[in-house]
Amino acid sequence: MALSMGAKYKEFEQSVRVEEIDGIKLVKRLAKQMEQMFHKKAEAIKYEYFNAVLINEMDEEGKSVELGGEFILQPNEHFNNLSVNLSLSVVQVPTNMYNKDSAIMNGVYWSEALNTVFVDNFNRDPSLIWQYFGSAKGFFRQYPGIKWTPDEHGVLEFDCRNRKWYIQAATSPKDVVILVDVSGSMKGLRLTIARQTVSSILDTLGDDDFFNIIAYNEELHYVEPCLNGTLVQADITNKNHFRQRLDKLFAKGIGMLDLALTEAFELLSNFNQTGRGSVCSQAIMLVTDGAVETYDAVFATYNWPDRKVRVFPYLIGRESAFADNLKWMACANKGYFTQISTLADVQENVMEYLHVLSRPKVIDREHDMVWTEAYADNTRQQAQKLEHAQGPVLMTTVAMPVFSTKNETRNKGILLGVVGTDVPVSEILKAIPKYKLGIHGYAFAITNNGYILTHPDLQPLYEEGKKRRKSSYSSVDLSEVEWEDKEDELRNAMVNRQTGSFSMKVKKTVDKGKRVLVLHNDYYYTDIKGTPFSLGVALSRGHGKYSFRGNVSVEEGLHDLEHPDVELADEWTYCNTEEHPEHPFLSQIDAIKLYFNGEPHLKCDTDLIQEVLFDAVVTAPLEAYWTSLALNKSENSDKGVEIAYLGTRTGLSRINLFVMPDQLTNQDFLTAEDKELVFSADHFPLWYKRAAEQVPGTFIYSLSFNKASENKSVVYASSTIHLLDERESPIAAVRVFTNEGDCETEGLDM
Numbered sequence: 001m002a003l004s005m006g007a008k009y010k011e012f013e014q015s016v017r018v019e020e021i022d023g024i025k026l027v028k029r030l031a032k033q034m035e036q037m038f039h040k041k042a043e044a045i046k047y048e049y050f051n052a053v054l055i056n057e058m059d060e061e062g063k064s065v066e067l068g069g070e071f072i073l074q075p076n077e078h079f080n081n082l083s084v085n086l087s088l089s090v091v092q093v094p095t096n097m098y099n100k101d102s103a104i105m106n107g108v109y110w111s112e113a114l115n116t117v118f119v120d121n122f123n124r125d126p127s128l129i130w131q132y133f134g135s136a137k138g139f140f141r142q143y144p145g146i147k148w149t150p151d152e153h154g155v156l157e158f159d160c161r162n163r164k165w166y167i168q169a170a171t172s173p174k175d176v177v178i179l180v181d182v183s184g185s186m187k188g189l190r191l192t193i194a195r196q197t198v199s200s201i202l203d204t205l206g207d208d209d210f211f212n213i214i215a216y217n218e219e220l221h222y223v224e225p226c227l228n229g230t231l232v233q234a235d236i237t238n239k240n241h242f243r244q245r246l247d248k249l250f251a252k253g254i255g256m257l258d259l260a261l262t263e264a265f266e267l268l269s270n271f272n273q274t275g276r277g278s279v280c281s282q283a284i285m286l287v288t289d290g291a292v293e294t295y296d297a298v299f300a301t302y303n304w305p306d307r308k309v310r311v312f313p314y315l316i317g318r319e320s321a322f323a324d325n326l327k328w329m330a331c332a333n334k335g336y337f338t339q340i341s342t343l344a345d346v347q348e349n350v351m352e353y354l355h356v357l358s359r360p361k362v363i364d365r366e367h368d369m370v371w372t373e374a375y376a377d378n379t380r381q382q383a384q385k386l387e388h389a390q391g392p393v394l395m396t397t398v399a400m401p402v403f404s405t406k407n408e409t410r411n412k413g414i415l416l417g418v419v420g421t422d423v424p425v426s427e428i429l430k431a432i433p434k435y436k437l438g439i440h441g442y443a444f445a446i447t448n449n450g451y452i453l454t455h456p457d458l459q460p461l462y463e464e465g466k467k468r469r470k471s472s473y474s475s476v477d478l479s480e481v482e483w484e485d486k487e488d489e490l491r492n493a494m495v496n497r498q499t500g501s502f503s504m505k506v507k508k509t510v511d512k513g514k515r516v517l518v519l520h521n522d523y524y525y526t527d528i529k530g531t532p533f534s535l536g537v538a539l540s541r542g543h544g545k546y547s548f549r550g551n552v553s554v555e556e557g558l559h560d561l562e563h564p565d566v567e568l569a570d571e572w573t574y575c576n577t578e579e580h581p582e583h584p585f586l587s588q589i590d591a592i593k594l595y596f597n598g599e600p601h602l603k604c605d606t607d608l609i610q611e612v613l614f615d616a617v618v619t620a621p622l623e624a625y626w627t628s629l630a631l632n633k634s635e636n637s638d639k640g641v642e643i644a645y646l647g648t649r650t651g652l653s654r655i656n657l658f659v660m661p662d663q664l665t666n667q668d669f670l671t672a673e674d675k676e677l678v679f680s681a682d683h684f685p686l687w688y689k690r691a692a693e694q695v696p697g698t699f700i701y702s703l704s705f706n707k708a709s710e711n712k713s714v715v716y717a718s719s720t721i722h723l724l725d726e727r728e729s730p731i732a733a734v735r736v737f738t739n740e741g742d743c744e745t746e747g748l749d750m
Contacts, residue, residue, distance in 0.1 A: 027369065027398055027399065027400040027419050027420060027421060028369075028400065029117065029121065030114070030117060030121075030131070030133065030400075030402075030419035031400050031401070031402045031419050047105060047108075047109050048066070048067055048069075049067060049091050049108045049109075049112070050067070050068075050069065050071055050088065050089075050090050050091065050145065051067040051068065051090070051091060051092075051093065051099060052090040052091060052092040052142070052145075052146070052147065052148040053092065053147075053148050053149070053150060053156060054066070054067045054068035054099075055068050055069065055071035055090065055145075055147055056068065056069075056070065056071050056073070056147065067099055067100075071085060071088070071090070071145060071147070072085055072087075073085055073145070073146070073147065076144075077585075078126070078129075078584060079129065079144065082146060083146065083147070084144040084145060084146050085144055085145035085146070086119070086122065086144050087115075087119065087145075088115055088143075088144075088145045089114060089115050089118055089141050089142055089143040089144070089145050090141070090142055090145040090146065090147075090148075091108050091139050091140065091141050091142075092139065092140040092142065092148055092156070092158065092160075093138065093139050093140075094138055094156065094157075094158065094159045095150070095154075095155050095156045095157070096344060096347065096348060097138050097139075097348070103137045104137055104138070104139050107135045107137045107139055108139055108141070111133055111135070111141055114133060114141060114143070115143070118131050118143035118144075119143075122143075122144075123581060125578075125579060126578055126579065126580065126581050126583075126584055127427070127576075127578030127579060128421060129421070129422050129423075129424070130142060130143070130144075130421065130422045131143045131419075131420075131421050132160075132419070132420055132421070133402070133417055133418070133419050133420075134160030134161060134163070134165075134166045134417050134418045134419075134420070135160070135416065135417040136161070136170075136355060136415050136416060136417045137417075138159060138160070138161060138348075139160075140158070140160040159347065159351075160418075161351050161354065162203050162204065162347070162351075164206050164207075164372050164373075164375070164397075165370065165372050165397035165399040165418065165420050166399065166417075166418045166420075167204055167205075167206055167354065168206050168208065168370040168372065168399065169368070169370045169399040169400055169401045169418040169420070170354055170357075170358045170361075170401055170415055170418055171281070171354055171357040171358050171361070172278075172280045172281050172357065172360070172361060173208035173209055173278030173279075173280045173281065174205075174209050174210075174278050174280060174281040174282065174283055174357065175209070175210045175211070175231055175268055175271060175272065175277045175278050175280075175281070175282045175283070176201075176205065176209060176210070176211040176234075176282075176283050176284075176285060177211070177212055177213075177214065177231075177264040177267055177268060177283075177284050177285070178198055178201060178211065178212070178213045178214070178284075178285040178287065179214055179215075179216060179257075179260045179261070179264055179284060179285065179286045179287065179288075180194055180198055180213060180214070180215045180216070180223075180249065180287045180288075181194070181215075181216065181217075181255050181257075181286075181287060181288035181289060181316075182215045182216065182217050182221070182249050182250065182251050182252070182253075182255075183216075183217045183251060183252070183253055183254055183255030184217075184251055184252050184253055184254070185251070185255070185289050185290070186251040186255075186288075186289055186316070187251040190251075190289050190316045190317050191249065191250075191251050192343070193316050193317075193340055193342070193343055193346065194287045194316050195246045195247070195249065196343055196346045197287050197314055197316070197340055197346050197350060198213060198246060198285075198287060199243055199246065200346050200347055200350040201285055201350055202234070202239045202242065202243065203350075204350065204351070204353075204354060205234035205239065206234060207233065207234065207235050207373060207447070207449045207451065207475070208278060208448070208449070209233075209234040209278060210231040210232060210233055210234060210271070210276075210277040210278055211231055211232065211234050212224075212227060212230065212231050212232065212267065213242055213245075213246075214260060214263060214264065215249050216255060216256060216257070216259060216260035217251075217252060217253035217254060217255055217256065218253045218254050218255075218256050219253075219256075219259075220259060220260060220263055223242055223245045223246065223248075223249070224241065224242060224245055229267060229270075230267075230271065231267070231271050231276075231277055233449070235449075235451075235472075235475040236472055236474065236475050237472050237475055255288065257286075257288070257291055257292075257295060258295050258297075258298055261284070261286075261295055261298045261299075261302075262298055262302070264284045265284075265298070265301075265302035265303060265309065266302070268282045268284075268309055269302070281310070281357055281360075282308060282309045282310070283309065283310045283311070283312060283335070283353070283357070284309055284310070284311045284312070285312050285314065285353075286311065286312065286313040286314065286326070286329070287314045287316060288313070288314070288315070288316065288326075289315065289316045289317045289319070289322075290315065290319070290321060290322030290325075290326070291313075291322050291325040291326055291329070292322065292325070293325060294325050294328050294329060294332075295329070296332070299311075299329075299332060299333060303333055307333055307334050309333065310333060310334045310335045310356065310357070311329050311330055311332075311333035311334075311335040312330065312335045312336055312337075312338070312353045312356075313326035313327075313329055313330055313335070313337050313338070314338050314339075314340055314349070314350075315337070315338070315339040315340065316340055317341065318341045320339070323337070323339065334356075335353075335356065336352055336353055336355075336356045338350075338352050338353075355415055358401065358413065358415040359412075359413030359415075360413070361401060361403075361413075361415075362401070362403045362404070362413035362414065362415055363413045365403065366401075368400070368401070369398065369399075369400050370398070370399050370400070371396055371397070371398055371447075371533060372396050372397045372399075373396065373447050373449075373451050373453060373474045373475075374394045374395070374396055374425050374452065374453050374454065374458075374473075374474055375394070375395065375396070375474050376393060376394055376395070376460065393424060394424070394425040394426075394454075394460060395422045395423060395424045395425060396422075396423050396425060396428075396453060397420050397421070397422055397423070398420060398421055398423060399418050399419065399420035400418065400419055400420070401415060401417075401418055402415070402416040402417050402418065402419055403415060403416060404416055425453065425454045426571075426681060428445065428453070428454055429443075429454060429571070429681035429682050430571065430572075430573045430681055431573070432681070432682075433605065433608065434569075434572060434651075434679075434681065434682070434683075434684075435572070435608055435611070435649055435650055435651065437537060437538075437539060438539055438540060438649075439540070439649075439684050439688060439689055439692045439731065440508065440517070440519055440521075440540035440684075440689060440692075441537065441538055441539045441540055442455075442456045442537070442538055442682055442683065443535065443536065443537045443538075443682070444456070444478075444535075444536050444537075444538070445533045445534065445535050445536070446478050446491075446494055446495070446533060446534055446536070447533050448495060448497075448533065448534075449495070450477050450478050450479070450491055450494075450495045451474065451475055451476060451477060451478075452476045452477070452478060452481065453533050454682075455478070455481055456682045456683055457481040457509070458473070458476060458481065459473075460473040477491070478490070478491045478494070479491050482506070483506070483507060484504050484505060484506045484507065485504070489502060490502070490523055490525065490536070493525055494525045494534040494536060495534070497527040497534055498525070498527070499525065499526045499527060500524075500525060501522060501523060501524045501525070502522075502523055503520065503521065503522050503523070504520075504521060504523070505518060505519070505520050505521075506518075506519055506520075506521050506538075507519075508540075510686060510689055510690075517693070519540045520540065521538045521539065521540050522538070522539045522540075523536060523537070523538050524536065524537050524539070525537075549607075549610065549611055549614065550614040550618070551610070551614065552613055552614050552617045554596050554613065556613075556617055557612075557613025557614065557616055557617055558592070558593055558596065558613070560613075560616040560617050560619075560620040561589055561592070561612070561613060561616040561652075562589065563616075563620065563623060563654075565623055565654050565655055565656060566589075566616060566652065566653070566654055567652075567653045567654075567655070568588045568589060568612065568651055568652060568653075569651030569652075569653075569678075569679035569680075570678070570679075571679070571680050571681040572588070572608075572651045572679065572681070573588075573605065574588045574591065574592055574604060574605060574608055574609055574612065574651075575588060575591035575592060575594075575595055575602050575603065575604040575605075575609075576602070576603045576604070577591050577602070579601065579603065580601040580602070582601075583601070583602065591604070592604065592609055595609070608650060611649075611650045612648075612650040612651065612652050615648040615650050615652045615733070616652060619646060619648070619652070619654055619733070622646060622654055622656075623654070623656070626644055626656035627656070629644075629658075630656070630658050640658070641658050641737050641738070642657070642658055642659050642663075642664055642665060642738050643655065643656070643657055643658065643664070643736075643737065643738045644656045644658065644735070644736075644737050645735065645736045645737070645738075646733055646734070646735045646736075647679070647685060647688055647733060647734050647735075647736075648732065648733040648734075649731065649732070649733070651679045653679070665714050665738075666714045666738065687702075687716055687718045687734065687736045688718075688734045690702065690718060691718040691719055691720045691734045691736070692720055692731055692734065694719070694720065696720055696722045697719070697722075698719060699717045699718065699719045700717070700718055700719070701715055701716065701717050702715070702716045702718075703715060703716075714738055715738065716736055716737070716738055717736065717737045717738075718734055718735065718736040718737075719734070719735055720733075720734050721733045721734065721735065
């Protein structure tokens with residue numbers, strides 16, 4: 001059956017239901033529950049909780065330590081065999097905070113009811129992974145419960161308020177100018193604390209924010225001279241660059257704060273008028289050891305009466321002689337004053353400004369949903385274990401702020417914290433119907449900043465097989481992988497959340513970048529409501545325009561689908577087996593059978609199932625054919641065909657061994673050891689794509705060398721199977737044969 005490209009894309013767009021994978025309903029449920037819980041207090045109540053670091057720890061007498069206790073942990077396959085507790089959550093408190101601080105105890109107490117909510121959410125949707133609540137007071141409640149382990153120095157650096165999902169959910173995008181006093185009085189420890197304060201401020205900025213750093217004494221010194229008079233996006237590359245430049249700051253001279261404030265106000269005003277930047281909140285961060293006056297004339301000229309720019313002074317050092325002037329600046333400009341005396345005070349005090357910037361959202365009841373860019377969280381112990389076992393696990397976080405709903409505190413804008421859940425990028429890929437995109441087709445998603453959330457060409461690792469992660473992999477722009485989009489037509493349209501399509505010739509790398517194909521792609525892009533990212537698909541002409549369908553009885557199809565030589569693509573979703581507690585361990589074939597038996601809790605792709613049943617029936621005669629060939633094979637032949645393999649566009653494959661499994665030259669062929677050779681969530685196998693580029697009826701031969709087999713050569717011979725029709729024909733399947741040594745394929749044509 002032939003479909004137009006537009007019709008195919010509409011099918012694709014309708015089949016991607018983001019609400020099934022984004023956790024939006026989940027975090028809304030969590031936020032509502034948290035706001036209702038806030039009225040509980042732990043005052044005058046002896047209360048203990050399970051501290052994530054102390055659980056199952058014993059003292060010298062063999063007794064459980066305080067806030068520890070026995071906490072049952074069992075390996076769970078859904079959580080990659082990490083030891084977890086599916087009945088309870090745990091609470092993590094940063095090392096620099098006291099575990100039994102009254103604010104921590106109260107918050108942990110009233111948030112304890114989340115245990116029931118977490119468990120109920122997981123029972124409703126078993127596909128969920130980590131659920132959590134990050135408190136504005138600093139504690140982090142996580143489900144399922146898992147033990148956290150400090151580093152070799154006994155330090156646990158994780159602070160939920162420093163994470164991007166927390167910052168993005170708690171505050172609006174912002175333009176920030178950081179002023180650093182480098183006058184002579186800032187020498188020594190004060191300058192060290194000032195550098196650390198600026199670095200901590202940078203930690204609180206995300207990709208939606210823009211910033212610059214200006215050092216001042218009797219003159220102004222942009223920390224990066226090349227960026228004089230502008231603001232830059234706070235992505236990881238820019239922030240790391242500015243951190244390196246901070247080491248070049250030296251204290252000398254006299255501090256002229258009026259010059260610095262004037263420059264900061266003019267910079268923010270000019271940048272805002274260009275329409276660039278966040279076009280939202282604006283702030284000046286002042287890091288200094290004092291101010292000799294209030295500089296009200298500067299504020300009157302540039303910031304009053306509207307007070308659009310908030311001022312946040314950070315007083316460095318123990319002296320308080322100039323504290324009153326800095327406090328006045330903060331109060332007169334809707335900011336917040338903080339004094340930082342030691343390096344240990346830096347992180348906690350820098351966080352205070354986030355509560356101030358969150359007040360407008362709290363007062364206006366803006367329960368905005370945020371999605372982070374793709375990242376690999378290496379700060380939590382469970383993530384570190386996963387990365388050690390299988391390399392970086394890319395994910396995105398869906399998060400939402402939680403406010404105090406008490407009438408007496410509403411005008412104060414009290415932020416309670418942020419709720420969130422992790423969504424692996426692989427889950428987003430599973431929701432994309434690969435069979436509708438064709439052989440060279442692919443789907444991709446970018447954030448509102450143009451950075452890739454998922455794309456087949458996104459490579460987070462430095463080298464094949466290595467676990468060294470690129471520091472800037474989460475800031476890869478779409479223009480860096482879609483090379484032919486030279487005018488940024490595709491990128492700009494998606495960033496601006498438009499819906500449309502256009503065509504262009506592109507160069508597409510295959511075979512791990514060893515070969516480049518020239519294709520003519522049709523690009524479709526759309527805005528997915530409820531998310532801050534845009535979704536696009538690329539359909540290559542000639543290899544995705546036509547599809548192939550037929551009708552067979554369910555009984556016949558299921559019978560042929562259960563043959564031992566039949567497999568379905570592991571990463572394709574024929575039926576969603578993760579939405580019900582009884583289904584996660586079902587194979588896709590078993591799920592299809594259960595679906596036809598009337599199981600009401602299974603959601604399946606009926607079109608894909610119809611096509612795969614048809615493929616199973618029409619390819620069933622191959623089993624007997626290949627068996628007869630194997631029986632007639634010469635007993636004296638010690639070389640020749642080892643495997644015959646057939647793959648169809650629906651992800652169905654049939655395989656026949658002509659030798660014993662332990663005699664295979666390449667033991668890893670068609671296993672998950674090499675993702676290029678199997679049907680995956682974002683691409684067809686390499687041998688499938690190679691054959692599709694050839695003239696129908698011809699074979700393409702390729703060599704592979706297996707290091708584990710003493711470099712014996714393996715020959716792959718593959719060819720497409722087309723319908724014998726006068727019309728332009730779709731590719732029905734691809735067959736491939738592997739041989740050790742010479743390629744001998746006679747007698748194997750179908």
